[in-house]
Amino acid sequence: MPDALRVVVAEDQALLRVGLGRILEAGDMVVVASVADAASLPAALARPDVGLAIIDVRLPPTFTTEGLQAAIAIRAERPTLPVLVLSQHVEPLYARELLADGRGAVGYLLKDRVIDVDAFLAAVRQVAAGGTVLDPEVVSALLAGRPVDRLTDRERDVLALMAGGRSNAAIAARLFLSEKAVGKHIGSIFTKLDLPPAADDNRRVLAVLAWLDG
Numbered sequence: 592m593p594d595a596l597r598v599v600v601a602e603d604q605a606l607l608r609v610g611l612g613r614i615l616e617a618g619d620m621v622v623v624a625s626v627a628d629a630a631s632l633p634a635a636l637a638r639p640d641v642g643l644a645i646i647d648v649r650l651p652p653t654f655t656t657e658g659l660q661a662a663i664a665i666r667a668e669r670p671t672l673p674v675l676v677l678s679q680h681v682e683p684l685y686a687r688e689l690l691a692d693g694r695g696a697v698g699y700l701l702k703d704r705v706i707d708v709d710a711f712l713a714a715v716r717q718v719a720a721g722g723t724v725l726d727p728e729v730v731s732a733l734l735a736g737r738p739v740d741r742l743t744d745r746e747r748d749v750l751a752l753m754a755g756g757r758s759n760a761a762i763a764a765r766l767f768l769s770e771k772a773v774g775k776h777i778g779s780i781f782t783k784l785d786l787p788p789a790a791d792d793n794r795r796v797l798a799v800l801a802w803l804d805g
Contacts, residue, residue, distance in 0.1 A: 596620045596719055599635045601646045601658060602677070603627045611645065611705065618712040627651065629661040636665060641672070643719045648678040648685055659685050670694055673718045677702050681728045690723070698724035730754045741783040749776045 598620050602608040605627070612622045624635035628651045636644060644665060650657040662674045675698035676689055686699045698718040704726060705711050714724045730751050742750065745766075752762045759777070763770045 596642045596716075597623045597638070597640050598643045598645060598715075599623060599632070599641050600625045601627075601629065601632050601635070601644070601650060601661070603647060603650055603654075607702065607705070614705065614708055614711065615715070617708075618715070620715070629657040632661050632665070636669075636672070643673045643675065643715065645675045645677065645715070648676055648682065656685070659688065662689060666694070666697075671696065673697070673721070675700065675715060675718045675724070677705075681726070681732045686725060686729050695723050696721045699729055700724065700726045701728060725754055727751075742780060746776050746780050746783070749773060750780055753777065753780075 596619075598615055600608060600611050600615075600622055602611060602625075608625055608627065612625055615622055623638055623641060626632060626635050629646075632644070632646070635641075644662070646658045646662050648658045649655060650661070659676065662676055665672060666674060671694075673696035674689070676685070677700055678685065679702055681701065689697050689699055696718055698714055700711070700714060704714070717724050748766060749762055752765060757765065759770050759773045762768070763773045766773070768776075
């Protein structure tokens with residue numbers, strides 16, 4: 592498969608590591624390296640044809656933030672390399688750190704999402720194409736307790752879907768609205784949050800999350 596997406600997987604749990612490889616290969620992708628710790632990542636990512644890294648947040652030896660720190664370091668060295676981070680639990684602080692560079696082509700998903708193979712593969716492709724994917728539970732955690740009182744319930748629904756990387760068309764389909772109505776809601780959201788509309792979905796998502804965090 593000469594044009595297939597080439598992926599590096601870093602996951603310490605052997606069964607999940609193997610399972611991820613099989614899911615990716617079933618999705619017509621190629622796993623060029625599969626490692627169990629962050630120390631092995633630099634060599635695995637040395638290949639120039641790697642198109643995506645999937646990394647567990649917690650890797651040996653301490654199982655704290657080795658995977659996250661590796662992902663951030665990778666992005667510093669190769670800003671255009673798409674990175675999808677997997678986590679066992681909702682840890683919004685990690686999501687904020689990963690999104691901090693504002694470049695997009697990043698994802699943060701709970702490991703439970705891997706069970707929905709089609710949705711997981713769609714998320715992988717979205718990140719590989721330069722998009723931003725956030726787990727719905729992470730989005731909820733980011734929104735919780737934030738000053739969004741100025742927004743209506745519908746605008747909050749739209750904001751949550753925006754933060755999850757959805758396009759206007761996808762938001763319209765999810766909420767049974769027209770794209771024109773979604774556009775109006777988004778305009779209202781940016782007005783109420785004092786944020787100018789961004790030129791693309793990725794910067795739009797990051798701008799909203801930055802406001803919520805600030």
